[in-house]
Amino acid sequence: MPRPGFVLEVDKSTPPILFxxxxxxxxxxxxxxxxxxxxxxxxxxxIEDVDGAIRHALLNxxxxxxxPEQLFPGMKLTIxxxxxxxxxxxMQRPDIRQRVIExxxxxxAEAGVDDVHIISALALHRRMTEAELRHAVGDRVYxxxxxxxxxYQHDAEDPENLSYLGTTPHGEDVEINKRAAESDLLVxxxxxxxxxxxxxxxxxxxxxxxxxxxxxxNPETMIHSRSFMDQHRSELHKSNWRMxxxxxxxxxxxxxxxxxxxxxxxxxxxxxLAKREWEWKPSDRMTFLASTKALNRTPTRLARxxxxxxxxxxxxxxxxxxxxxxxxxxxxxxxxxxxxxEVKGQTDILTLGIPYISPYNVHSILNPxxxxxxxxxxxxxxxxxxxxxxxxxxxxxxxPTQPDFHPVHHxxxxxxxxxxxxxxxDPKVMSQKWEKQxxxxxxxKHLYRTTYAYHGVHPxxxxxxxxxxxQHCSRIIIVGGDPKTVRRLGFVPASTMDDALEIASDVVGRxxxxxxxxxxxxxxxDVS
Amino acid sequence: xxxxxxxxxxxxxxxxxxxxxxxxxxxxxxxxRTYRKGFPYLPPTIPLGVEVPxxxxxxxxxxxxxxxxxxxxxxxxxGLVNGPIRLTIxxxxxxxxxxxxxLHDLAQLKDPPPLxxxxxxxxxxxTAVMAVAVPEPWRSKLVxxxxxxxxxxxxxxxxxxxxxxxxIPIDREVTGRKSSDMIKELIEDGWSxxxxxxxxxxxxxxxxxxxxxxxxxxxxxxxxxxxVFIDGTGALFGKGMKRPKFGTTKVVFGAPxxxxxxxxxxxxSARIEAAVTELGDESLTDFWTARQRSARNESTxxxxxxxxxxxRQWALSERREMGTAGLRRRQKRRWPDIGN
Numbered sequence: 001m002p003r004p005g006f007v008l009e010v011d012k013s014t015p016p017i018l019f020x021x022x023x024x025x026x027x028x029x030x031x032x033x034x035x036x037x038x039x040x041x042x043x044x045x046x047i048e049d050v051d052g053a054i055r056h057a058l059l060n061x062x063x064x065x066x067x068p069e070q071l072f073p074g075m076k077l078t079i080x081x082x083x084x085x086x087x088x089x090x091m092q093r094p095d096i097r098q099r100v101i102e103x104x105x106x107x108x109a110e111a112g113v114d115d116v117h118i119i120s121a122l123a124l125h126r127r128m129t130e131a132e133l134r135h136a137v138g139d140r141v142y143x144x145x146x147x148x149x150x151x152y153q154h155d156a157e158d159p160e161n162l163s164y165l166g167t168t169p170h171g172e173d174v175e176i177n178k179r180a181a182e183s184d185l186l187v188x189x190x191x192x193x194x195x196x197x198x199x200x201x202x203x204x205x206x207x208x209x210x211x212x213x214x215x216x217x218n219p220e221t222m223i224h225s226r227s228f229m230d231q232h233r234s235e236l237h238k239s240n241w242r243m244x245x246x247x248x249x250x251x252x253x254x255x256x257x258x259x260x261x262x263x264x265x266x267x268x269x270x271x272x273l274a275k276r277e278w279e280w281k282p283s284d285r286m287t288f289l290a291s292t293k294a295l296n297r298t299p300t301r302l303a304r305x306x307x308x309x310x311x312x313x314x315x316x317x318x319x320x321x322x323x324x325x326x327x328x329x330x331x332x333x334x335x336x337x338x339x340x341x342e343v344k345g346q347t348d349i350l351t352l353g354i355p356y357i358s359p360y361n362v363h364s365i366l367n368p369x370x371x372x373x374x375x376x377x378x379x380x381x382x383x384x385x386x387x388x389x390x391x392x393x394x395x396x397x398x399x400p401t402q403p404d405f406h407p408v409h410h411x412x413x414x415x416x417x418x419x420x421x422x423x424x425x426d427p428k429v430m431s432q433k434w435e436k437q438x439x440x441x442x443x444x445k446h447l448y449r450t451t452y453a454y455h456g457v458h459p460x461x462x463x464x465x466x467x468x469x470x471q472h473c474s475r476i477i478i479v480g481g482d483p484k485t486v487r488r489l490g491f492v493p494a495s496t497m498d499d500a501l502e503i504a505s506d507v508v509g510r511x512x513x514x515x516x517x518x519x520x521x522x523x524x525x526d527v528s
Numbered sequence: 529x530x531x532x533x534x535x536x537x538x539x540x541x542x543x544x545x546x547x548x549x550x551x552x553x554x555x556x557x558x559x560x561r562t563y564r565k566g567f568p569y570l571p572p573t574i575p576l577g578v579e580v581p582x583x584x585x586x587x588x589x590x591x592x593x594x595x596x597x598x599x600x601x602x603x604x605x606x607g608l609v610n611g612p613i614r615l616t617i618x619x620x621x622x623x624x625x626x627x628x629x630x631l632h633d634l635a636q637l638k639d640p641p642p643l644x645x646x647x648x649x650x651x652x653x654x655t656a657v658m659a660v661a662v663p664e665p666w667r668s669k670l671v672x673x674x675x676x677x678x679x680x681x682x683x684x685x686x687x688x689x690x691x692x693x694x695x696i697p698i699d700r701e702v703t704g705r706k707s708s709d710m711i712k713e714l715i716e717d718g719w720s721x722x723x724x725x726x727x728x729x730x731x732x733x734x735x736x737x738x739x740x741x742x743x744x745x746x747x748x749x750x751x752x753x754x755x756v757f758i759d760g761t762g763a764l765f766g767k768g769m770k771r772p773k774f775g776t777t778k779v780v781f782g783a784p785x786x787x788x789x790x791x792x793x794x795x796x797s798a799r800i801e802a803a804v805t806e807l808g809d810e811s812l813t814d815f816w817t818a819r820q821r822s823a824r825n826e827s828t829x830x831x832x833x834x835x836x837x838x839x840r841q842w843a844l845s846e847r848r849e850m851g852t853a854g855l856r857r858r859q860k861r862r863w864p865d866i867g868n
Contacts, residue, residue, distance in 0.1 A: 050633060051783070094629040102815075109819040116816070139626065140815035147814075315636075 002042035005341025005523055006276070010035035015277045017516055018288075019398045019497075020353030021480055022366060023303035024295045025273070025288075026398070028351075028497045035514040036347075038388075039276055040523035043262035044338050046315030050096075053319050054103045057257065061322030062330065067104065067255060070185055071111035078183040079104055080154075080207055083122035084132045085359035086191045087261055088520075091314040096259050098138030100189045100319070104257075105141070117179050118145050120153040121188070121206030123213065124448070124455035125360070126409050127153050132363070156209040156455065157445045165250040168242040172215035174250075177207040181252050188324075190258045194382075194522060195335045196228040196237065198258045199328035200244030208243075210439055210457060215239060219427035222467040227381040229524050231332065244324060257321040258331040261314040262338055263521035270310065274521050300404070307356045308363050336524065343388065343525045348512035349504055350389035351497075352379045354399035355520060360454065360462065364406045368485050369413055369421075369459050371399050376476070377465030379517055385527040387472060388515055394475045394504040396497070401481030401489075408452050412444050416459035417488065425490035427467040435460050475507050587686060589676040589697045589707060596690035597671075597719070606668065608692050609659050617660050620772055621653055621764055625661045627781035627807070631754065634784065640665050642720040643784060644753045646742045648735050648804055648830060649724035650762030653772065655693055657758060658722055661779040666720040673698040673711070673723040673741075698741075700727045708748060715749040725800060729767040733844045734832030738804075743787065743797035752784035753800055757807035763848060780807045805830050812847065 008014065016027035017037055030037070047053045058067040071077065081097045084090075101118065108116055118137065120128055134142045137151065145151035154177050155161060163181035165174045180186045180203070188206075192198040205213060215221075216239035225234040247254065266273050270291075272284035280288070295303055318334040320327045358366055358374040366374065375397040380387065389395060405414045420434045435457060438444065444456025470476075476491040477500045486493040494500035504512065517525070562569045584590065595601060617623060634640050643666055647658055655672055662670055676697035680686040689695035696714070698707045711721055723745070725738035746753045760777035782803050787796040802822070809818035809827045821827045833843050 048633075092632075094632055098629075105816060105819060109816070109823040112820075112823070114820070138629065140810070144814035144816035 002044055005041040005339075006039045007341065007343055008037040008039065008276075010037060017277060017518070018273065018353070019351070019516075020355040020520075021398045022354065022400045023300060023307050023356045024292060024400075025353065026292070027277075027288075028398075030351075030514055030516060031501075034511060035516070037516045037518050038341055038343060038523065038525055039518045040263055040274070040521040041338060041341065043264040043315070043521075044317045046262060046317060047319070050099060050316050050319075051103065053316070054100055054257075057319045057321040058103060058107060061255070062320060062326045063323035064255060064321075067187075067321070068107050068111060070253075070255065071108055071113050072184075073112035073114070075113055075115065075184040076179075076182065077108055077113050077116045077185055077187065078119060078180050079116065079187045079189060080119045080121040080177075080180060080203070081136065081189040082191050082197075082202070082206065083120050083125055083153075084128045084136070084362045085122075085125060086197065087193045087312065087314055088357055088359060088362075089265070089308075089310045089312045090135060090362065091261070092267075092311040093135065094138055095136050096191060096261070096314075096316050097136050097189050098141060100257050100259065101137055101141055104187055104189070116145070116150060117183075118151040119177060119180065119207070121177075121202065122154055123206050123208060124156055124210065124458055124461070126448070126452045126454045129363075129452065154207050155449055156213075157449050162209050165252070166246050168239075168246055170215075170239070170242060172239060172243060173211050174204065174243045174246040175209045175212045176203060176247070176252075180207050181247075181250070183253075185253050185255055187255045187257065190256065190331075192258050192260050192331045192335055194229060194339070195231065195332050195524065196234065198256075198331055199231075199237070200240040200247070200324055201237070202256065203247060203252075203254060203324075204240045204243035210455070212243065213461075214435075214439070214457075215243075217461045217464060219431050219464045219467045222427070222464045223471055225381075226468065227383050227387070229381060230384045241325075254324050255321065256324040256327045257319065258327050259316050260318045260331055260334040260338065262317050263523075264313045264315060265521045267310065267313055300400075300402075304356065304365065339522055339524045340384070340526050341523050343515075343527045346386060346390040346527065347388055347393065347515035348390060348508040349394045349396060349501070349514045350380070351396045351514060351516040352398070352519075353516075354379075354397050360458070361406070361409070364409045365404050366399075367405045367410055367413055367417075368401050368403060368489055369417060369462050371397070371401050371478070371481075372489055372491075373462040373465045375399075375466070376469035376473075377462065379519060380466070380469040380472075382517065382519070382523065383525045383527050387469075388517065388525050388527055389473060391472055392474045392507070393472075394477065394507055394512075395469065395473050396477045396479060396494075396500045396504065397481075398479045398497070399481055401478050401485050403482060403485045403488075409454060410459070411447055411453050412438055412441070412456040413454070413459045416463075420459075421488050421490075425463075425470075427464050427470065430460065430463065475504060477503055587683065588680050589699055591676070591680045591686045591690070591697050593690045593694075593696050596694055601691055602668075605691060605694060609667075613656050613692070614660050617653070617656050620774055621657055621761065621777040622775075623657050623661055623777045623779050625779045625781070626811070628663045630781055630783045631663060631666075634752075635663065635665065639718075642666070642669070642715045642718055642749075642751050644715075644742055644746055644749075644751050645670075645720065645722040645756050646725050646738075646753055646800055646804065647722070647756035647758050647779075648730075648808070649726045649728065650730045650733070650735075650758065651765045651767070652729070653761040653765050653777075654724070654729075654758050655695075655722070657761060657777060657779060658756070659693060662720075662722070663781075669718055670694060670720050670722055671696050671711075671714055673707075673721060675700050675728060698723070708745060711745055712749050715745075715751050721745065721751070725797070725804075730762060731767055732832075732840070733762050733766060733848075734840070735808075735830030737831060738797050738801040740793045740797040743793045743800060747787050747793055747796070752786050753796075754784050755782035755800055755803035755807055756780065757782075757804050757811055759808070759811045778811045780811045782807050801830065802827075 012032045016029045161178045163178040221235040225236045231237045439457035441456045447453035448455045478486045483493040672695045674695035679689040680697040725742045726736040757780045764775045765772035806822045
């Protein structure tokens with residue numbers, strides 16, 4: 001039986017705690033008596049017969065007819081799937097999307113459906129490479145559809161392939177992929193890694209355009225989402241649900257298939273990364289020592305390559321299909337079952353070890369803006385109830401934060417860093433002053449459409465992601481970061497954890513309470 | 529006049545005669561004494577009217593392969609499969625393997641169950657290709673059902689087959705009680721089995737009807753059947769070819785199958801054949817086309833068209849043209865465009 005999440009009260013006998021530092025990690029001794037460490041629940045047992053469970057879900061959907069009954073000869077069927085940003089790290093083959101898509105295609109073939117399109121729902125993310133597509137949908141599906149041009153990626157800047165469906169009562173434009181909108185049935189294949197994934201966000205965000213996205217990817221929505229992981233208190237969630245209603249009213253028929261994965265994040269040689277430190281075996285200690293020593297001497301590019309080659313042994317814990325909202329309610333329960341950890345009370349200082357990966361730098365570089373997004377956008381928001389850190393508290397992150405950018409994947413990030421952040425770090429100011437210029441820049445559009453670049457506006461969204469944390473905390477400190485780069489972000493650099501605690505002391509006093517989120521594996525703190 | 533060094537010159541012949549006499553002088557009394565003593569120094573005589581039971585055969589289906597599954601033989605085989613056999617197959621047939629992910633769930637189990645692999649059969653190369661293509665953990669615990677009358681008729685052939693490929697003898701036509709008992713024991717011990725349900729190599733390049741052995745063994749042992757399609761080996765070293773040719777091959781693994789509750793051996797065997805047929809289609813076209821054709825019951829049969837004669841061969845050549853596997857064809861020369 002897997003153990004639930006655990007909050008460790010640090011005492012004098014507690015060993016140093018593992019902190020991620022990008023493509024490396026370190027052990028940090030936290031002050032005894034006033035520190036605690038939150039550990040994720042252990043991975044839930046996987047479904048044994050995955051293909052059987054998928055088939056069962058398709059044949060017994062929630063609040064919809066079985067999939068075979070919705071398929072008929074001559075129909076237009078579109079299958080959309082989550083892009084490279086999920087799951088993290090990429091899962092070992094076969095990817096769960098491949099299994100679900102193959103099961104759907106099996107039924108489509110039985111029903112005599114010929115007109116099938118498969119679309120990667122990547123919104124304003126970068127295009128997936130052939131290898132990434134093959135990994136997600138499998139060689140069989142790729143070889144069958146890509147050469148015919150019926151497996152392709154959503155293009156949010158192609159006016160001819162977008163369909164405007166109307167506005168929500170709040171005046172939000174709803175525009176999605178034309179093929180998806182005009183299909184007799186849109187089957188969405190989702191991986192729900194965290195509670196904010198899935199539901200109407202799959203279609204209303206994944207298949208939409210900038211015109212639509214700007215209504216919920218803005219500082220106002222982000223600040224009032226408390227948190228993204230709590231649907232009832234997330235403005236982002238509400239906006240997507242309003243857009244979903246417009247989709248339904250426009251006659252778009254969606255058959256949603258959602259899957260959840262357990263938190264089995266690292267394969268065996270790196271298994272110690274998910275373990276509680278006092279349970280490390282001699283072999284874990286040896287591996288830690290050997291890997292940190294080796295990584296200290298490894299060029300960053302090579303270290304990145306090594307880490308991005310890690311494939312997680314994630315396994316499926318649930319699959320449900322049918323009506324979008326009904327399915328997502330059950331999916332969210334499964335996510336919470338895996339990730340929720342009860343935590344009592346807030347803390348003065350929240351410490352976060354930032355790993356090498358985020359949803360937006362798969363096979364790429366975690367540039368300074370993504371470091372901010374990962375710490376303040378994602379980890380800060382991994383809560384229900386109230387934030388782990390009290391209002392006016394301090395966040396300490398550990399990451400090298402070098403001014404490194406992937407020139408192909410993140411071209412607009414470079415200009416954002418040099419031009420926008422040099423001017424302001426206030427999300428609201430930058431959204432008014434700079435966003436439009438970046439979003440409508442023809443060169444960025446061209447790069448997004450024809451290469452592997454994120455959309456020009458994407459760095460703004462990453463910055464907005466951390467809006468609530470920026471407003472909530474009085475100081476952000478990055479340990480081990482390049483001082484100049486950290487200052488450009490508007491944060492404070494520190495060379496060691498002790499220095500960081502010292503720097504924080506003028507805000508939170510000499511004996512602050514400290515909480516460390518021992519992630520990854522991912523978890524959501526249910527703070528009461 | 530004989531040359532001095534000729535062996536038959538008179539002096540040499542005389543020497544040989546003397547040696548012969550000497551040998552006879554020594555052996556003759558011994559032989560005489562032995563003959564006089566008779567049985568047991570000589571074979572027994574058989575009383576009239578008595579039928580002597582024949583010796584138990586030790587070849588064919590009765591060849592004992594236990595020794596080939598012990599550690600020393602396993603060690604040697606591992607070296608052979610990962611060394612010369614792999615190199616030869618890579619050089620000769622360059623197999624591309626697809627569909628291994630369909631076995632991922634079983635491979636992830638703490639104790640992966642033994643499986644029965646059922647490829648189509650066109651060539652002697654098939655076994656070696658499979659020995660290389662079958663994924664771990666099954667590869668190192670794989671026995672190959674080989675025709676008892678072909679591979680186990682001579683002791684040297686039997687020894688080689690057992691050592692290099694971990695072959696076990698099996699009757700082609702009917703899976704006899706002895707063979708099936710032995711296979712059941714092996715599967716219970718965790719060994720996986722590779723068996724050619726067609727019973728032998730294709731005589732004309734098209735497949736043959738599947739026999740029920742694999743389905744029967746699956747029912748008897750509870751092991752799942754993994755359909756496999758091997759494409760291209762027939763063109764490289766098909767039946768009747770004296771020398772192999774260089775080329776490329778494809779191996780496509782299917783999802784494991786088990787007999788349904790109300791399914792008898794014959795129907796299960798038909799389902800295995802249909803699965804291999806669909807994989808064949810998948811190897812020639814793609815997953816989606818194969819799936820659609822299978823749903824419409826339009827998959828190209830493994831056994832080929834009903835008609836005979838040249839049209840059958842004609843259809844075969846068309847099928848081979850469609851696939852990427854097969855003989856390596858020389859690239860067409862492309863002259864650079866230098867303009868006019």
